[in-house]
Amino acid sequence: MxxxxxxxxxxxxxxxxxxxxxxxxxxxxxxxxxxxxxxxxxxxxxxxxxxxxxxxxxxxxxxxxxxxxxxxxxxxxxxxxxxxxxxxxxxxxxxxxxxxxxxxxxxxxxxxxxxxxxxxxxxxxxxxxxxxxxxxxxxxxxxxxxxxxxxxxxxxxxxxxxMPAMFLINEKLWKDANLGDYPKTWDDVKAAATKLNSDKSHGIIINIDAYHITNYVKSFGGGWGNGKTINSPENVQALEFIIDMFKDGLAVTPKSLGFGWDGEVFSNEKGAMTTGGYWYKPYLKDANPDLKFAAVPVPKGTVEGSTMIxxxxxxxxxxxxxxxxxxxxxxxxxxxxxxxxxxxxxxxxxxxxxxxxxxxxxxxKDIEPALAYSTDFGYPADTKRFIDELVKQVENRVLGGSNKTAKEILDSIQEQFK
Structure with missing residues (x-):
């Protein structure tokens, strides 16, 4: 999980x-x-x-x-x-x-x-x-x-x-904002996050974690290629989207709020949307049984794509x-x-x-079609080192004051996994 x-x-x-x-x-x-x-x-x-x-x-x-x-x-x-x-x-x-x-x-x-x-x-x-x-x-x-x-x-x-990855939405916050249909693209998500953002709840939770980053990457047609395609243009585009969401003040990480993972932020209704998975159902049943959520496929960047566990x-x-x-x-x-x-x-x-x-x-039920197109994570063989480096560099960019571009981040990681 x-x-x-x-x-x-x-x-x-x-x-x-x-x-x-x-x-x-x-x-x-x-x-x-x-x-x-x-x-x-x-x-x-x-x-x-x-x-x-x-x-x-x-x-x-x-x-x-x-x-x-x-x-x-x-x-x-x-x-x-x-x-x-x-x-x-x-x-x-x-x-x-x-x-x-x-x-x-x-x-x-x-x-x-x-x-x-x-x-x-x-x-x-x-x-x-x-x-x-x-x-x-x-x-x-x-x-x-x-x-x-x-x-x-x-x-x-x-x-x-x-089970494919999914995108989870707080139903009450969504309906209170009169947003209509659930998002199908990341552009839809960005527009919705702008309306959902408030002093009580952030528009979207983006956990700086390899699982979540990889789902963004897949939705833009990218992938890590077991270490061969870390700095592909598709991956760069996905990471640019993540960085922009933080730059625009629409996204929050669990770490910045003092939580351990995205589910805690979601269950405490401090974020209206997040990438996640099927484990949310049993977790929310205990953590916040009154919270109603919708689960849809990972939104499309340029393609339909997500990870599968x-x-x-x-x-x-x-x-x-x-x-x-x-x-x-x-x-x-x-x-x-x-x-x-x-x-x-x-x-x-x-x-x-x-x-x-x-x-x-x-x-x-809405996740079922994603069974056909969801794929493996594609991490390099030295998986732990890759995950640690990816998380460190992206965290430094969105939380630590680094000015590296998405391309510079992925280029530097690719150099380590030739």
């Missing part, structure tokens, strides 16, 4: 080197990467233990545990064990060390925001040669969600969920049970399990079930 988005370990590269060194030195024996023997006889079926790691809620854990109990009905040879990590930060901080020690899970559930870093470093196994053997039908999944997990024409994840099941490269792990991943995307996740707020990547999400969450 954007409010607690995944952050990335500074030690991953060092630990990966250790992992490679241990492997080269014969650090692994014939046991599986999770410490269990690849197969043990149970009656007439040779059982294979597959360890699956994830972070998430207690509701997520129950669904996974129930699936682990039921998986033998379809895959009698698989004994699925579930390991819950306390947080995404602890997961990514722990995983490289587990790989180095030979005790990492075979299978993990992860979000795509930042996943390219770990694909680039060789943590995840390409699945193409295993898909047929494991009986995975890729045709069941939304094409845009599948594409999120395809890098250099190789499939690295079996998608479980997908997709959770997927990924097999670790170091797993000794890759085919069994992929079968377990396939089981976790069956209609029963996916419907359970849908019921607790996740839009499934299984195309035949996705419409049910928007029926159960009618406030997000």
């Amino acid at each position: 954007a409010g607690s988005k995944k952050r990335f370990s500074l030690i991953v590269t060092v630990l990966l080197v250790i992992a490679v060194a241990l492997s080269a030195c014969g650090g692994k024996n014939n046991e599986s990467g999770n410490g269990n023997k690849p197969g043990t006889d149970t009656g007439n079926v040779k059982k294979v233990t597959v360890n699956m790691g994830f972070w998430g809620t207690a509701q997520d854990l129950k669904i996974y545990q129930d699936a682990a109990k039921a998986i033998s009905g379809e895959y009698p040879e698989i004994d699925l064990k579930i390991k819950q990590y306390p947080s995404s930060e602890q997961f990514w901080n722990t995983l490289p060390g587990e790989i180095a020690a030979g005790v990492a899970p075979d299978l993990i559930a992860v979000s795509n925001e930042g996943a390219y870093e770990y694909i680039d470093k060789g943590l995840f196994a390409p699945l193409d040669d295993l898909i047929g053997k494991a009986g995975v039908d890729l045709g069941r999944f939304t094409p845009s969600a599948l594409n999120i997990w395809k890098v250099n024409d190789k499939q690295y994840g079996i998608p479980a969920s997908s 997709s959770n997927a099941y990924v097999v670790l490269k170091d797993s000794k049970n890759q085919e069994a792990a992929l079968k377990a991943a396939n089981y976790l995307t069956n209609d029963t399990v996916q419907t359970q996740f849908l019921d607790i707020g996740y839009n499934t990547a299984v195309a035949s079930l996705s419409k049910q999400y928007f029926e159960k969450n009618p406030e997000f």
Whole structure:
């Protein structure tokens, strides 16, 4: 979720080197990467233990545990064990060390925001040669969600969920300003922000955060290109729009108001509009249950474009049970399990079930068309350093008195990621 988005370990590269060194030195024996023997006889079926790691809620854990109990009905040879990590930060901080020690899970559930870093470093196994053997039908999944997990024409994840970014509007403030139809373009947003701006509430919240900046970039036809197109003209145009909104006094950052993230500003009605995501619904239910909001696609700059958050099941490269792990991943995307996740707020990547999400969450119905055009974040492989540098330079421009132009900011960042 954007409010607690995944952050990335500074030690991953060092630990990966250790992992490679241990492997080269014969650090692994014939046991599986999770410490269990690849197969043990149970009656007439040779059982294979597959360890699956994830972070998430207690509701997520129950669904996974129930699936682990039921998986033998379809895959009698698989004994699925579930390991819950306390947080995404602890997961990514722990995983490289587990790989180095030979005790990492075979299978993990992860979000795509930042996943390219770990694909680039060789943590995840390409699945193409295993898909047929494991009986995975890729045709069941939304094409845009599948594409999120395809890098250099190789499939690295079996998608479980997908949800485009969105633009959220305080309904009462909008109606009180007699603004009519909700905005479709950033020009519409700028005009509306001028009317919504007051001594009590700012026209728009722009969180200086990679997630939010990237949605502006996508809407102007840009993207980071995994580090190759950071200073593209489209990206410059998007950043110029953000800077102008602050120059014109229409935008506010959570930091400048003493809040941690955009949702807090929105829930306290200190900002009338913001980019955000599906996590706003449960958050606002607790933070301000009386607040009514509208959710529309990210407004158009020059094109229809936005990011998509997709959770997927990924097999670790170091797993000794890759085919069994992929079968377990396939089981976790069956209609029963996916419907359970849908019921607790996740839009499934299984195309035949996705419409049910928007029926159960009618406030997000207008976002459904964005499933077709929303795409991956495209951060460089050195994701944390890129995010830190982007946030630092944009913050310095809008809050710290820097006079750098949008082009100068992106040119200087591009120089670091050639």
